[in-house]
Amino acid sequence: MNEDELRVMINRSHLADLKSRHEELRWLLLLTLNIARPNEASVGMLRSVVTGVFPDATELEVKRELDYLAGRDLVHLRTDPLGLVLAKIERFGVDIVEYTVACEPGIARPQAGS
Numbered sequence: 001m002n003e004d005e006l007r008v009m010i011n012r013s014h015l016a017d018l019k020s021r022h023e024e025l026r027w028l029l030l031l032t033l034n035i036a037r038p039n040e041a042s043v044g045m046l047r048s049v050v051t052g053v054f055p056d057a058t059e060l061e062v063k064r065e066l067d068y069l070a071g072r073d074l075v076h077l078r079t080d081p082l083g084l085v086l087a088k089i090e091r092f093g094v095d096i097v098e099y100t101v102a103c104e105p106g107i108a109r110p111q112a113g114s
Helices: 003-036 045-050 059-071 091-097
Strands: 074-078 085-089
Touching: 003 045, 003 059, 003 074, 003 085, 003 091, 045 059, 045 085, 059 085, 074 091, 085 091
Parallel strands: none
Antiparallel strands: 074 085
16 A cells, blocks of 8 residues: 555545534534524534533534534524524424434434434
8 A cells, every 4th residue: 555545545534534523413413402492502502512522623613513404404593683693493303303204314313222
């Protein structure tokens, strides 16, 4: 194995780790928002929960994954007049968390019963 092949293997491994991190973070955010419902949760509060699993998680990373979930209509995001970003789980997000609908790829939802 030459140096270039080794770099490709390392890059693929790193990308797989990042993909897994994003998917796990999305699931954790959905779980947290489900617990918070019917209330909204601030990005700061969500980040404090996320850092229990991912100590190096940033506010930007949390916002990016919330934006992904909002794009799939699983959460609703709004910014208050002072610039605070708030998230609230939507009906379909609740269905995902409660295992009443299938979960498409992109969220690391464990298999039912595990």
